[in-house]
Amino acid sequence: MAPMQGQPEARRWWPQHLLLGWMNLVLTAPAIYLFVGLSLVMRQHGFSGTQMGVLQLAGLPAMLKFVLAAPVDRWRLGRSSYRVWALLLGSGYAAGLLLLAAHPIGDTAYPLLFVLIMLVSLLGTWADVPINALAITLLPDSERIRAGALRAAATSLGSVVGGGLMLLLHARWGWAAPLLVLGAGMLSCVALVPFLGSYQQTAIPAAPPRVSIKQCLSWFSVPRHRFWALLLLLYYPMLGAVWVYLKPLMLDAGFAPGRIALIVGVFGGVVAAISSMVTSRISRRIGAAKALPLFALCDLLALGLLSSAALMGWGHNALIGAAMLVALMLGASGGLVYGLMMQHTREHLSALDYGIQSSLFVIGRTLIPVFAGMVLDWGGYGGMLATLMAGMTVVWVMVRVSPLTALSTRSQRGSDAAATSPESQSQTATR
Numbered sequence: 001m002a003p004m005q006g007q008p009e010a011r012r013w014w015p016q017h018l019l020l021g022w023m024n025l026v027l028t029a030p031a032i033y034l035f036v037g038l039s040l041v042m043r044q045h046g047f048s049g050t051q052m053g054v055l056q057l058a059g060l061p062a063m064l065k066f067v068l069a070a071p072v073d074r075w076r077l078g079r080s081s082y083r084v085w086a087l088l089l090g091s092g093y094a095a096g097l098l099l100l101a102a103h104p105i106g107d108t109a110y111p112l113l114f115v116l117i118m119l120v121s122l123l124g125t126w127a128d129v130p131i132n133a134l135a136i137t138l139l140p141d142s143e144r145i146r147a148g149a150l151r152a153a154a155t156s157l158g159s160v161v162g163g164g165l166m167l168l169l170h171a172r173w174g175w176a177a178p179l180l181v182l183g184a185g186m187l188s189c190v191a192l193v194p195f196l197g198s199y200q201q202t203a204i205p206a207a208p209p210r211v212s213i214k215q216c217l218s219w220f221s222v223p224r225h226r227f228w229a230l231l232l233l234l235y236y237p238m239l240g241a242v243w244v245y246l247k248p249l250m251l252d253a254g255f256a257p258g259r260i261a262l263i264v265g266v267f268g269g270v271v272a273a274i275s276s277m278v279t280s281r282i283s284r285r286i287g288a289a290k291a292l293p294l295f296a297l298c299d300l301l302a303l304g305l306l307s308s309a310a311l312m313g314w315g316h317n318a319l320i321g322a323a324m325l326v327a328l329m330l331g332a333s334g335g336l337v338y339g340l341m342m343q344h345t346r347e348h349l350s351a352l353d354y355g356i357q358s359s360l361f362v363i364g365r366t367l368i369p370v371f372a373g374m375v376l377d378w379g380g381y382g383g384m385l386a387t388l389m390a391g392m393t394v395v396w397v398m399v400r401v402s403p404l405t406a407l408s409t410r411s412q413r414g415s416d417a418a419a420t421s422p423e424s425q426s427q428t429a430t431r
Contacts, residue, residue, distance in 0.1 A: 017150050019192055020135050024154035025161070026185035027128050030097055032162030033178060034117055035059050041170060045105055058118035061125045062362045068126045069355025072133065082137065082351065085130035086193045093127045094186035096120040101179035128358070131193075133351035136342045138196060149280030149335035156272035156331055164265045219346070219356055227402055228344050231395070232357055233364035235292070236337050238392045239299045239330055240365055241372040242306065242385070243268075246323055249310055249381055253319060263320055268327040275331030283336050288343075295333050296396040302329045303392055307385040337361070 035058075042051065061068070077084035100116045108116075132151075166178035220226050243264075250260050283291040306322040308314065341357045368391075376384040 016138060016196060017146060019196055020131075020138075021150040021154045023131055023189045023192065024151045025158050026182070026189045027093075027124060027131065028155050028158030029162040029166070029185065030093075030120065030179075030182045031059070031062075031124055032159050033166045033182065034120065034162075036159070037163045037167050041105060041167070041175075047110075051110060055114060055117065058114055059121050061118070061122040063359055063366065065125055065129060065358045065362070066352065066355035068122075069129045069133075069351045072129050072351040072355075082130045082134040083193055083196070085351075086127065086134060087190055089123060089127035089130060090186060090190040090193065093120070093123040094183045094190065096123045097179050097183035097186060101176040101183065104175045106175075129351050129355055131189075132354050132358075134193075134196060136354060139342070146280050146284065146339070149276045149283070149339060151338045152276035152331055152334035153273040155334065156269045156276065160266055160269035160273075163269075164261065219353055225344055228340070229357075229360050231292075231399070232337070232341075232360040234368075234391065234395050235296065235399075236330075236333050236361070237364040237368040238388055238395060239303065239326065239333060241369040241388055242303060242326055243330060244369045245372065245376065245381075245384065246306075246326070250319065250323070252381075253310065253316070255316065263323065264327075268323065271324050271327040272331035272334070275328040276335035277331075279332035280335050280339070283339065288336070288340055291336055292399040293396060295329065295336055296392065296399055299329050299333055300389065300392045300396055302326045303385065303389045307382075307389065310385070311382050 035055075038055070042055070072082070072085050075081075096116075096119050100120055103112065103116060105113065162182075166182065169178040169181060220229065247260050247264055250264070255263075279295075282294075286294070302322070302325045306319075306326055309318040309322040341354065341361075344353065344357060346353055372384050372388060375387050379387075
């Protein structure tokens with residue numbers, strides 16, 4: 001009887017899930033277009049490889065999301081503070097995209113282009129904070145794994161939109177067209193923010209929490225948070241690094257560029273999106289303590305099959321199959337990680353704690369591919385894939401033996417908040 005009662009309860013949240021999914025899609029697609037798809041446009045306009053590489057530095061605000069999250073929690077803008085912040089920053093993000101659309105790449109000096117793209121990156125990174133903090137306060141614990149799966153699906157579809165469809169728009173209608181479409185999508189997100197409901201009306205503190213470096217560091221005082229921080233740096237980025245170098249690997253294997261774009265950019269994104277949704281049911285059924293090692297083992301198997309197909313000459317069809325398996329596990333692992341990020345937050349500090357975790361995730365997703373590229377230059381694809389497999393093996397052993405990966409419950413989150421409160425810290429210092 002319990003499952004029958006739980007199904008209507010779960011269905012009640014689907015409108016909110018779909019709204020949040022759309023918001024994450026329109027938040028993600030512009031970043032993917034600017035930092036993945038735009039390199040093709042820049043090459044067509046004669047930009048050097050160095051200029052294309054330096055432009056990636058415009059994405060640095062994503063690593064500092066915890067800094068941008070601090071004022072969102074520090075300055076309360078009424079009873080619906082996260083909504084107001086989302087409206088303001090979402091509108092700013094849309095305005096930044098429209099401003100960039102007014103500066104054609106062929107007529108704009110490179111320094112100004114860099115500044116404009118960094119501005120868009122800053123506003124997009126900042127707008128992401130209150131929207132996902134709102135999702136954390138909006139959804140009950142039972143719905144957070146599903147929300148993480150939907151966010152991973154939105155990210156995968158964002159790669160299809162930003163890395164594929166927007167390039168087609170540019171080829172057909174020029175520089176402004178994709179940016180205008182992306183800006184319009186962001187405005188639709190802003191218009192939908194007021195329609196997000198609320199799960200519980202938590203009491204607003206009499207005074208806003210003192211958001212400081214000490215508050216940031218106190219998040220790490222909880223033992224399972226420290227372990228989770230290590231997983232954010234390593235768990236998903238190991239497989240994500242393979243996806244970064246999959247296109248050049250297939251190019252060197254003899255695939256045509258257009259075929260690679262279709263296989264990896266479109267089919268791979270769709271497979272990852274579907275996978276994140278389907279595997280979320282497994283995650284919720286067996287729990288994170290079992291899902292983390294299971295998915296890590298599957299990640300390792302996907303890496304092993306891709307390595308075998310690429311290095312042992314199994315042929316194009318085998319390489320495509322292995323690539324789709326990697327995409328499948330990217331969706332599964334990404335959905336699990338995004339869902340668990342919602343479980344590691346403190347009451348009234350959702351934006352800050354989400355910012356800390358997101359910054360760690362971006363740092364790992366950025367630095368591990370850089371290291372993998374260095375290994376690629378030194379030891380070829382064999383050395384790079386072997387190194388990433390070794391790293392994924394270490395991650396699997398970590399989540400296999402650690403008892404700290406269980407999903408948080410509301411009571412656990414409450415104990416986290418108590419453990420990091422000023423009173424508990426002063427008592428610890430006294431002892």
